[in-house]
Amino acid sequence: MRTGILAHSFSSAFTIYKAVQDLPGQEVFIILSPSPHRSATASHLANLARFVVTTLKGFDLKPLQLLATGKLIFLRRPLHNEQSVDTLRKLELDVGLHKAGVIYRDVTINAFRLGILNHHIGILPAYRGRSVLEWSILQGDTVGITVFFVDTGIDTGARILMSEEVDITSYTSVAEAKEYLFNLDRIFFPKALALLTGSEPSFQLNDGTGPRYFVMSKLFEGVVDRLLQAKHRAG
């Protein structure tokens, strides 16, 4: 299976790369697109710096190997740009792993045979949108991870590949719990790829009926921190 990690930052993509590179039957690419908040030149310079630091700091030759074998790709334009989509098509990728801060357009999603997987830190279809970890805690619901194929909407992709509850009782702040859940992508993406390479993967339906959540106020963020602390104390 040919897998492409879509990211703006080399460091975050490389973390995922290390987690999935040794899975049987995987050929993994890192595809870096310019950050929407920076110019393409500034994005690439920042990534080159990260690339050098990662190589030197970890005495790791893998980044150089990626570059030498054409598996590290720098896109000059956004992911929906015709030139970028053309590059993606030529790579004949089966699946994409989402690490870029964008909402994808159909033309990008369709460049992958199966689609693009997202590691979402909430349970779908109930929790779509922003701050879903906080909203799940506030409303006393299950906290967890959903890995699903994206569409052009906000967490409305119909095919859920996996969904799992995660225990966060050891954390006493939303910031810590959130970091923990985001970092679980290096566990959940390999699990998801294993499911896809197995015999006929089955999907749960994300019917998109759950409400869309939005960024949370400071008042409720404080409430969520207190709820986490109360849960932590209760063990």
Place this chain on the structure above:
Amino acid sequence: MNTRQQIIANALRQRHDEVCKTASITALTAIEAQQFRRWSPPETWFESTGDSLSAIRALAADEQIACTETAPPDESSFFDDLQASIREPQRRFELLMTRYLHPLNVAASSEYRVREHLLERLMVADRSRIEQHSLHLLHAGDLLLRLNLIAIYASFTTDLRYLDALNYYYELLPSAWSPELPHNWLRVSFLSFYVRALAVHFTHTN
């Protein structure tokens, strides 16, 4: 009441008291009343002869508005027009004023899509413009009218997303902000409806 409900209720009560203090500076006496007149949502639609802004002002001052129950107006064209007006704030302001002659109609079951649309615009596009650029880029009347409608609905629903939009905007809008427009009291009415919604929620949680 479980621990979760207790923590939420305490936070809401604290915010309620804080907003009451803020609001008393703006001299709307009704806002400090602990016992508001109870609102009933429309079974279908309230027909009112007055105009939307006067009705909002009356509701904020906890006065009654004369009205009768009737059938809801055609929704499909209104919703399309509303969506089409996202870059025309004056047009949206007028559309909403015309639609909600009786502001409690925003809580009618037929208005689900409208409420979700208003909430989304406030919490995504408008929030982002205010945070990344400036509040002054927005049409103050349009912003405040939508906040008032969401604030009215927040008293009718247990969906905390609506109450939290009010929390968010209370924190976001500078306390000294005094929009220059004919209806700048919409800021005061927003605080009045916010106080009511907070009171409804912590009472409900109790």
